[in-house]
Amino acid sequence: MSKESKFIEVLRRNRLRVTKERMEVFRTLSLVDSPLSRSELLSSLRNYGMHPPTLYRTIELFVSIGIIQSLSSKSGEVIYELLPPFAPHHHHYRCMSCGLTFPLEVLDDAPVEVALRSLDLPGAVVYHQVDIFGTCFECLHEQSLVGERVR
Amino acid sequence: MSKESKFIEVLRRNRLRVTKERMEVFRTLSLVDSPLSRSELLSSLRNYGMHPPTLYRTIELFVSIGIIQSLSSKSGEVIYELLPPFAPHHHHYRCMSCGLTFPLEVLDDAPVEVALRSLDLPGAVVYHQVDIFGTCFECLHEQSLVGERVR
DNA sequence: CTTTTTGCAAAGTTTTTGCACGCAG
DNA sequence: CTGCGTGCAAAAACTTTGCAAAAAG
Numbered sequence: 001m002s003k004e005s006k007f008i009e010v011l012r013r014n015r016l017r018v019t020k021e022r023m024e025v026f027r028t029l030s031l032v033d034s035p036l037s038r039s040e041l042l043s044s045l046r047n048y049g050m051h052p053p054t055l056y057r058t059i060e061l062f063v064s065i066g067i068i069q070s071l072s073s074k075s076g077e078v079i080y081e082l083l084p085p086f087a088p089h090h091h092h093y094r095c096m097s098c099g100l101t102f103p104l105e106v107l108d109d110a111p112v113e114v115a116l117r118s119l120d121l122p123g124a125v126v127y128h129q130v131d132i133f134g135t136c137f138e139c140l141h142e143q144s145l146v147g148e149r150v151r
Numbered sequence: 152m153s154k155e156s157k158f159i160e161v162l163r164r165n166r167l168r169v170t171k172e173r174m175e176v177f178r179t180l181s182l183v184d185s186p187l188s189r190s191e192l193l194s195s196l197r198n199y200g201m202h203p204p205t206l207y208r209t210i211e212l213f214v215s216i217g218i219i220q221s222l223s224s225k226s227g228e229v230i231y232e233l234l235p236p237f238a239p240h241h242h243h244y245r246c247m248s249c250g251l252t253f254p255l256e257v258l259d260d261a262p263v264e265v266a267l268r269s270l271d272l273p274g275a276v277v278y279h280q281v282d283i284f285g286t287c288f289e290c291l292h293e294q295s296l297v298g299e300r301v302r
Numbered sequence: 303c304t305t306t307t308t309g310c311a312a313a314g315t316t317t318t319t320g321c322a323c324g325c326a327g
Numbered sequence: 328c329t330g331c332g333t334g335c336a337a338a339a340a341c342t343t344t345g346c347a348a349a350a351a352g
Binding site for chain 2: 059063070071072075076077078080093095096102104110111112114115116118119121122123124125126127128129130131132133134135136137139140
């Protein structure tokens with residue numbers, strides 16, 4: 001079953017209508033396969049004719065039915081990405097220099113996952129996010145080429 | 152050495168001035184000991200006389216010199232919290248129902264930390280964030296008291 | 303045909319900017 | 328003293344809201 005038909009299923013199950021705007025937001029997120037901010041989504045979809053209120057309402061809807069989740073970029077901007085089953089569960093490596101987000105594949109039996117499951121918590125668990133911040137090899141390399149760091 | 156004097160040290164090391172506004176923002180974050188949004192900080196500090204532009208500039212500054220970090224709340228709001236050495240490294244458990252954030256103490260040799268250190272990553276690591284989402288026991292209890300879930 | 307969803311305009315809120323003044327060093 | 332930082336006002340950007348029109352089922 002394709003991701004799009006799964007998506008349609010989820011809308012149906014929630015008694016929501018399948019509109020081209022919702023499809024388009026979903027497609028953009030699937031295609032890019034990396035978290036996007038509201039403004040990035042807007043500019044991607046603007047040529048398509050998406051209006052801000054529609055996008056905002058769609059994002060809120062998607063969050064509420066669990067299609068996407070929000071995370072914050074290092075710079076303090078909120079970004080959104082697809083959740084399972086639309087994207088596999090993964091962690092993030094984020095470069096603080098160029099801002100790129102690298103998805104990190106995590107198997108269910110990886111040590112991190114096992115360790116997270118065995119924690120003693122103040123409630124039930126729905127999902128978790130792991131974000132690792134640093135400087136990616138490409139940026140490290142570039143920095144070493146430039147003699148001096150600019151203040 | 153107290154946290155405040157450490158904070159002053161960091162400002163000095165960055166050749167920044169110690170002002171009462173900066174002290175006040177730092178104090179609020181230390182005192183509350185849980186992540187705060189811009190608007191929460193603003194209302195806490197408003198009676199003190201903080202103006203929005205000053206707060207925003209201060210937050211940006213604090214992020215840039217590594218005093219605080221941003222994370223996103225479930226509702227998609229950006230919140231800020233102190234980083235080591237002003238607060239111990241910790242993970243978060245966040246209740247999706249009441250919105251409360253529970254800091255989770257993590258020792259350096261905890262399984263999660265060890266597992267995270269042994270990952271193969273596309274760059275160098277500066278720090279990481281782990282956020283676990285779910286429903287806290289208090290909210291679970293309340294929900295069981297209410298017969299029906301509201302649609 | 304009914305009900306949900308979108309388009310649009312307007313209002314509301316938050317954030318940024320520029321510059322003059324005041325305070326830290 | 329000498330700028331760095333803040334206060335203030337104004338502008339810009341972003342987000343929300345309400346309602347009529349359009350589209351989905």
